[in-house]
Amino acid sequence: MPSKLLKIRQHSVIPGFGITMGFSLLYLSLMVLIPVSMVFLNSSSIGMTAFWETVSSERVLASLKISFATSFAAAAINVIFGVLFAWVLVRYSFPGRKLIDGLIDLPFALPTAVAGISLTTLYAENGWIGKVFAPLGIKIAYTPLGIIIALIFISFPFVVRTVQPVLESMDIEAEEAASCLGASKLQTFYKVILPTLLPAIITGFALAFARALGEYGSVVFISGNMPMYTEITPLLIRAKLEQYDYAGATAIAAVMLVISFTMLLFINVLQWWAGNRDRSV
Amino acid sequence: MSIEVTNVNKAFGSFKALNHIDLKISTGELVALLGPSGSGKTTLLRIIAGLETADAGSIIFDGEDNTEKSTQDRKVGFVFQHYALFRHMTVFENIAFGLKVRPSKLRPSKEAINGKVRELLSLVKMEELAQRYPAQLSGGQRQRIALARALAVEPKVLLLDEPFGALDAKVRKDLRRWLRKLHDEYPITSVFVTHDQEEALDVADRIVILNQGKIEQMGTPEEVYDNPVNPFVYNFLGNVNLFHGRVHNGKVEIGSLKLDIPEHAKKDNKEIVSYSRPHDIEISVEDEGKGFIPAEILFIRALGPVVNLELKRTDSGDYLEAEISKERFKELELHEKQKVYLRPKDFRVFIPEDYVI
Numbered sequence: 117m118p119s120k121l122l123k124i125r126q127h128s129v130i131p132g133f134g135i136t137m138g139f140s141l142l143y144l145s146l147m148v149l150i151p152v153s154m155v156f157l158n159s160s161s162i163g164m165t166a167f168w169e170t171v172s173s174e175r176v177l178a179s180l181k182i183s184f185a186t187s188f189a190a191a192a193i194n195v196i197f198g199v200l201f202a203w204v205l206v207r208y209s210f211p212g213r214k215l216i217d218g219l220i221d222l223p224f225a226l227p228t229a230v231a232g233i234s235l236t237t238l239y240a241e242n243g244w245i246g247k248v249f250a251p252l253g254i255k256i257a258y259t260p261l262g263i264i265i266a267l268i269f270i271s272f273p274f275v276v277r278t279v280q281p282v283l284e285s286m287d288i289e290a291e292e293a294a295s296c297l298g299a300s301k302l303q304t305f306y307k308v309i310l311p312t313l314l315p316a317i318i319t320g321f322a323l324a325f326a327r328a329l330g331e332y333g334s335v336v337f338i339s340g341n342m343p344m345y346t347e348i349t350p351l352l353i354r355a356k357l358e359q360y361d362y363a364g365a366t367a368i369a370a371v372m373l374v375i376s377f378t379m380l381l382f383i384n385v386l387q388w389w390a391g392n393r394d395r396s397v
Numbered sequence: 398m399s400i401e402v403t404n405v406n407k408a409f410g411s412f413k414a415l416n417h418i419d420l421k422i423s424t425g426e427l428v429a430l431l432g433p434s435g436s437g438k439t440t441l442l443r444i445i446a447g448l449e450t451a452d453a454g455s456i457i458f459d460g461e462d463n464t465e466k467s468t469q470d471r472k473v474g475f476v477f478q479h480y481a482l483f484r485h486m487t488v489f490e491n492i493a494f495g496l497k498v499r500p501s502k503l504r505p506s507k508e509a510i511n512g513k514v515r516e517l518l519s520l521v522k523m524e525e526l527a528q529r530y531p532a533q534l535s536g537g538q539r540q541r542i543a544l545a546r547a548l549a550v551e552p553k554v555l556l557l558d559e560p561f562g563a564l565d566a567k568v569r570k571d572l573r574r575w576l577r578k579l580h581d582e583y584p585i586t587s588v589f590v591t592h593d594q595e596e597a598l599d600v601a602d603r604i605v606i607l608n609q610g611k612i613e614q615m616g617t618p619e620e621v622y623d624n625p626v627n628p629f630v631y632n633f634l635g636n637v638n639l640f641h642g643r644v645h646n647g648k649v650e651i652g653s654l655k656l657d658i659p660e661h662a663k664k665d666n667k668e669i670v671s672y673s674r675p676h677d678i679e680i681s682v683e684d685e686g687k688g689f690i691p692a693e694i695l696f697i698r699a700l701g702p703v704v705n706l707e708l709k710r711t712d713s714g715d716y717l718e719a720e721i722s723k724e725r726f727k728e729l730e731l732h733e734k735q736k737v738y739l740r741p742k743d744f745r746v747f748i749p750e751d752y753v754i
Contacts, residue, residue, distance in 0.1 A: 293483075
C-alpha cells in the first residue's frame with residue numbers, strides 16, 4: 117500500500133512533530149553528519165588515484181582485516197557470555213548479586229589505557245596469566261588474541277545491559293507452558309527464550325561491535341602494533357597523522373566508515389526483521 | 398485419568414497457602430476449584446501440574462505417584478489466564494509446538510503434525526487464522542489457541558487457571574459454554590480454577606470451594622448452592638441476606654418475627670445469624686399480623702423478568718436485598734420509599750460462635 121508508506125507523520129495526541137523532528141535533525145547534523153562528512157571532504161582532496169593507492173596498500177588492507185576480524189570475534193564472544201551473565205543476574209538471587217551487577221559497567225568507567233596496561237601486564241609472557249599459557253606455546257599479548265581480549269574487555273557491558281531488561285520483563289508463563297507441553301529445559305531455552313531475546317542480543321552485538329571497531333587506547337598496549345600482524349586501522353590512521361599525511365589518514369578513515377556503516381545498516385535490518393516478525397500484519 | 402491429592406501442604410514463607418488438602422477427582426470429571434483470591438486454588442492447580450512443589454503430601458494420577466515427576470513428564474495440559482502463547486510463533490506453530498519438541502522416536506511425521514493442527518484449528522473454529530501471530534488476535538481467540546495448543550499433545554488431564562478471567566463478559570459466557578460442550582464431546586479429566594461462582598455453577602460437574610487454604614465444601618452445583626455447609630459458602634455462592642436474632646423456645650426470633658427451626662431447638666437463648674437468598678424473601682404491602690419485618694424500599698431495579706429491590710429494615714436499620722418476579726411486582730404496585738413488610742420464606746441458621754466471617 118503506497119499511501120501507507122508515504123505517510124510519514126502519524127496522528128498523535130502529543131503535538132510538536134515539526135519542532136522535535138527539526139531539532140533532532142539539527143542535532144544529528146551538528147554532532148554526527150558534519151564531522152563525518154569532513155572525513156570524506158578531506159580525503160577527496162588527494163584525488164581518485166592517490167586515494168585508491170593509499171587504501172589498497174597491503175598494510176592498510178591487513179589492518180582493516182585485523183580490525184574487523186578481532187572486533188567481530190570480541191562481539192561474538194561477548195554475546196555468549198553477556199547472555200550468560202544477564203541470565204545469572206536476572207534468574208538467580210545470591211549474595212553479592214548487586215555487587216556483580218555494578219561491576220559490569222566498570223569497563224565503561226575505566227580509562228581504556230589503564231585497561232590496556234593492566235591486561236598487558238597480566239597476559240604478557242611473564243604475567244600471571246601469560247605465564248600459564250606460555251609453556252603451551254600460546255602467546256596472548258602482542259598477538260591478535262591479545263587484541264581480542266582487550267576488545268572483549270572494553271565492549272563487555274553492552275550485551276549484558278541490553279539483554280538484562282528484556283529477560284527481566286519476560287513472561288515466565290511461556291516457559292511453564294513449554295514445559296507442560298513436554299519441552300525439555302534445553303528446548304525451552306532455544307525455542308522459547310532465545311527467540312524472545314534475539315532483538316536485544318542483536319542490538320547488544322551491534323553496539324559491542326561498533327565500540328570495538330573504534331577502540332584504540334587499550335589495544336595500543338597489548339597488540340604490540342606490528343604492521344601486517346597486530347596493527348589495527350585506528351592505529352594506522354594515527355601513524356599517518358603523525359607523519360603529517362592528513363589526506364592519507366582520512367582516506368583510510370573514509371573506507372573504515374563506509375564498511376562500518378554498511379555493516380551496522382545490515383545489523384539494523386536484521387534486528388528489524390527479528391523484532392517485527394511477531395508484529396507484522 | 399483420575400487425580401488424587403492427599404494431604405497436601407504448601408507455605409510461602411509464613412503464609413500457609415494450602416493446609417492439608419485431600420481431593421479425589423474421577424476420570425472424565427469437570428471440576429471447578431472455586432474461591433476468593435488468596436484461597437490457594439491456583440497454587441493447588443499448579444501443584445497438580447508440577448509447576449509448584451508441595452511441602453508435604455502427594456499427587457497421584459491413576460494410582461501412580463506423580464509427586465516427584467517433573468512437569469515435562471506429567472503430560473498435563475495447562476491453560477494460563479493470560480494465555481502464555483509463544484509470541485514469536487504463528488498460531489500454527491504454537492499448536493504444533495508440543496508435537497515438534499518430542500524426541501524423534503515419538504515425534505509424528507510432518508504430515509501427521511499438520512493434520513493434527515488442522516483438526517484442532519477446526520475444533521476451535523480458527524482455520525483461517527493459522528498464519529497469524531498471537532499479537533494479531535483478540536483475547537477470546539488467543540485463549541482458544543491456548544486451549545488447542547494444550548490439547549495437541551493429547552493430555553490425560555486438562556488444567557485451566559482462570560481461563561476466562563481476562564475476557565469480557567460476553568466472550569466469557571460463550572467460551573464457557575463452548576468448554577462445556579468440548580468436555581462433553583472429549584471427556585478428558587479437567588480441573589479449572591475460578592473466582593466466579595456463576596462460572597463454576599454453570600460449567601462444572603462438581604465444585605470444590607476453597608478458603609484460606611482449606612476445602613470448605615465439595616459437591617455438585619445443586620448441592621453446594623442449596624445446602625451450603627457454612628456461612629462462608631453461603632456468602633460466596635450468590636447474594637445473601639443476614640438476619641441477626643436469638644433462639645428461644647425452639648423458635649428463631651428476628652425482631653418481632655418468630656420462625657420454627659427444629660435443627661437448633663436445643664440451643665436455647667443463643668445469638669444466631671440466619672441466612673436467606675434474595676429470591677427467598679417474601680414481600681407484602683400490609684402487615685398481616687404474622688410479625689413480618691417492616692422495611693422501606695430504597696431502590697428498584699426492574700430489568701428483565703426479575704425485579705431487584707434494595708430495602709432498609711425500619712426496626713434495626715439493616716440493609717436487605719430481595720428479588721421478586723415482574724408479575725408479583727406489578728401486582729403489589731411497589732414504588733420507591735414505600736413501606737413494606739417482609740419475611741424470609743427459606744433460610745438457614747448458623748450459630749456465630751461456630752463460624753466467623
